[in-house]
Amino acid sequence: MTGVTLSRWTMSYFAAALAALIAAECLMAAGYGYPAAAIGAPETLVLVHIVALGWLSLLMCGALFQFVPVMIAKPLYSNMLPLPTLACLLAGLAALLLGFLQLAGVVTQGAPLLAIGAVLLGLGFSLVLWNLGRTLWAARPLPLPSHFVIVGLCSIGATAIFGIVFAFVLSGVTAYPHLVDVATMGLPIHIIAGLGGWLTFTAIGVSYRLLAMFMLAPELKGPTTRGAFYAGASALALIIIGGATAICLHGSLTVILSIGGLLGLAAMALYGTDILHLYRARKRRKIELNSRMAAVALGNFAATAALIIILLVFGALERNIAAVVFFVAFGWLSGLGLSKLYKIVAFLTWLECYGPVLGKTATPRVQDLVVEHRAIRWFVLYFLGVWSATAALLLAQPSAFRVAVAVMLVATAGIIVQLVRTRRLADVQAALRLPAGVRQPRLLFSWNNLPERKPT
Amino acid sequence: MTTFVELDVRPILRAGGEPFEQILNTVNALKPGEGLRLLATFKPTPLLHVLGSKGFTHEAKEIGGGDWEVQFSPSGAPATNAANPAKPATATADDSVWPEPVQHLDNRDLDPPEPMVRIMAATESLAPGEVLSAFLCREPIFLFPELAKRGHSWRGGFESDGTTYKVLVRVNPTKGASA
Numbered sequence: 059m060t061g062v063t064l065s066r067w068t069m070s071y072f073a074a075a076l077a078a079l080i081a082a083e084c085l086m087a088a089g090y091g092y093p094a095a096a097i098g099a100p101e102t103l104v105l106v107h108i109v110a111l112g113w114l115s116l117l118m119c120g121a122l123f124q125f126v127p128v129m130i131a132k133p134l135y136s137n138m139l140p141l142p143t144l145a146c147l148l149a150g151l152a153a154l155l156l157g158f159l160q161l162a163g164v165v166t167q168g169a170p171l172l173a174i175g176a177v178l179l180g181l182g183f184s185l186v187l188w189n190l191g192r193t194l195w196a197a198r199p200l201p202l203p204s205h206f207v208i209v210g211l212c213s214i215g216a217t218a219i220f221g222i223v224f225a226f227v228l229s230g231v232t233a234y235p236h237l238v239d240v241a242t243m244g245l246p247i248h249i250i251a252g253l254g255g256w257l258t259f260t261a262i263g264v265s266y267r268l269l270a271m272f273m274l275a276p277e278l279k280g281p282t283t284r285g286a287f288y289a290g291a292s293a294l295a296l297i298i299i300g301g302a303t304a305i306c307l308h309g310s311l312t313v314i315l316s317i318g319g320l321l322g323l324a325a326m327a328l329y330g331t332d333i334l335h336l337y338r339a340r341k342r343r344k345i346e347l348n349s350r351m352a353a354v355a356l357g358n359f360a361a362t363a364a365l366i367i368i369l370l371v372f373g374a375l376e377r378n379i380a381a382v383v384f385f386v387a388f389g390w391l392s393g394l395g396l397s398k399l400y401k402i403v404a405f406l407t408w409l410e411c412y413g414p415v416l417g418k419t420a421t422p423r424v425q426d427l428v429v430e431h432r433a434i435r436w437f438v439l440y441f442l443g444v445w446s447a448t449a450a451l452l453l454a455q456p457s458a459f460r461v462a463v464a465v466m467l468v469a470t471a472g473i474i475v476q477l478v479r480t481r482r483l484a485d486v487q488a489a490l491r492l493p494a495g496v497r498q499p500r501l502l503f504s505w506n507n508l509p510e511r512k513p514t
Numbered sequence: 515m516t517t518f519v520e521l522d523v524r525p526i527l528r529a530g531g532e533p534f535e536q537i538l539n540t541v542n543a544l545k546p547g548e549g550l551r552l553l554a555t556f557k558p559t560p561l562l563h564v565l566g567s568k569g570f571t572h573e574a575k576e577i578g579g580g581d582w583e584v585q586f587s588p589s590g591a592p593a594t595n596a597a598n599p600a601k602p603a604t605a606t607a608d609d610s611v612w613p614e615p616v617q618h619l620d621n622r623d624l625d626p627p628e629p630m631v632r633i634m635a636a637t638e639s640l641a642p643g644e645v646l647s648a649f650l651c652r653e654p655i656f657l658f659p660e661l662a663k664r665g666h667s668w669r670g671g672f673e674s675d676g677t678t679y680k681v682l683v684r685v686n687p688t689k690g691a692s693a
Contacts, residue, residue, distance in 0.1 A: 418638055
């Protein structure tokens, strides 16, 4: 019952993540990578990893350092470790991107940059796993939503291992036959473990808790939630472990992916039932912008399932896989991420600034830190951009895609301006902004007024 | 081999009573090497922390019908109450008998973080050593560090309905003395 304090470096993760999102949108709008380049071209790989690692993974790590403790009501194992972890992840990402540019012939330096990048990323994610793993271990027995996070953490481990194998084979560090097999056939597993296991399954776990918390809805732990967990976890286990085995024994990867896919769709359906229940059973009738925009992202998640089924029926999934992955990354994961950031940044900033003086003096409400009617325009524009860009990919219209991504870029910049204004308390009435005893918050880290807890 | 003294507080809990004092009296009466086997109608999370700070390890298991059996064994390690002087008064360092609450708040239907705002405001209006109680709809994890910073102590846990969280906050007895 020691409670949860502010995660010191979460804001740095959010800032680095948003910078990566802007960079990726600039590159896409400029016509870099797919669809101008091939789907497996080094340029596309640069783009994909800026989004998956730079934006989505850093966002997820920053959020987990704050919200895993909230889920389990236990403090984070180490509040210092996230900073070196971030440095490791960023250095790894930079080396990996340079390694892809080596493949493209843009960088001619001789070092095995892909392998170096993969090792640094592996180290960074190991530090994430160590810190969150120790935090979770100390809190056993664990509530159900955190089980999703544990599977997500195992999935990032698997994703990283596949990535390291690819990097070692591609940079010529190893030519061991099984590893070469994994590198040539394992790409679907790498993508499913990363986008499906690490990012989606973790986001599902966190969303169960955050949506219930922000909408005053009951915590779910019934059969549908357990069903979603078991179906999703077994889909991932089958695809990752079964898939790797199938590759090494020259079995059929297609069968494994199909069964895994069906289990995954079942998990999505059960999760969908739960989320509809959460929105309907909420006590807070008028919900805030973040919950409304999260609903749009959740709708996009459901639409992904529909899109996959339709494309399968018409035998067009493989041809349009880029559009599906784009929609998962930007319609679902980024949509959910941006909408939750809008709440999290305001809430954490409010707690950091005004927690110490609550009751002693007049303080603003959390909602006084944001101006929703201004932010909603940028969110609407963002989702319009995502839908148009996905349609442009499906219809093979590269110029329209670039225009749509430019719209997303403008909208993202608009949302970031709102986040910075919140962090700077710029929208709080001047009379309430900085009462005695309140410090202006820093953009990149959080003051933590409690002495550091020694890990035991 | 640890021998266990059994204490069944389920009748007290079902009658709406507060068995905390009786549990502590039983624990204080234990002979060296003896443990406590406690039967309760819910998992007594706050008690696990309190007895943990008195050097007991625990093993909790659900025994059906929503009831819990917890075995507290002496760990042989000394109590660690005074190990963290930076946090002088948290739930783990205070097992004395508290006065009856002078104020009660029902914060179950308030939007977060309004429950915390009201509790912090109420602690400012109470006299040193006075106790306030509040009903909440979840464990107030962000509240505890703020209470600790001001030297207030707290005890809390879910009621037997499993959804209402009741927290007692005792205002720092030395409040204002140092200001």
